[in-house]
Amino acid sequence: MTLVQALTASRAALRRVTVARHRLQLSQARHDRQDWQVKRRERTRHLIELGGLVVKAELVTLADDDRAVILGLLVEAAAKLRDDDRERHLSLWRRRGRRAFEMDALPPAD
Incomplete structure (x- = not known):
């Protein structure tokens, strides 16, 4: 090569x-x-x-699509989760949330 x-x-x-x-x-x-x-x-x-x-949760409708109100609600919920009753609030809200999911899962009545 x-x-x-x-x-x-x-x-x-x-x-x-x-x-x-x-x-x-x-x-x-x-x-x-x-x-x-x-x-x-x-x-x-x-x-x-x-x-x-x-x-x-119908927050948009109930708050007339006011984002400041919705944020205020969420900030209030966050404040409750920072206090001493955290577990009680979580338990209560969890039960309510599960019920709301179960209600949505039901077939519509004829």
Whole structure:
């Protein structure tokens, strides 16, 4: 093999390795982006579900869609969870919430 042939073969091998490296980097970047997108979608779904609970509790209607009122209600609830009766409040609200979910699960009366 001549020196020119060896150099040509080396260049071709280097080009193949460079292309393979770029493909691997793109694949890893795409995978990283997909992980980020999955986490973002999960967070978005969680926030939508929480918003659905606000609607299900009829807070939007009862507060005339006043977001300051709704936030005030949630801040008040958070304050109650910080005091000494935390467990009592949680137990009471959990029972009420379960009943509300059960009422929604009942089939409509004919």
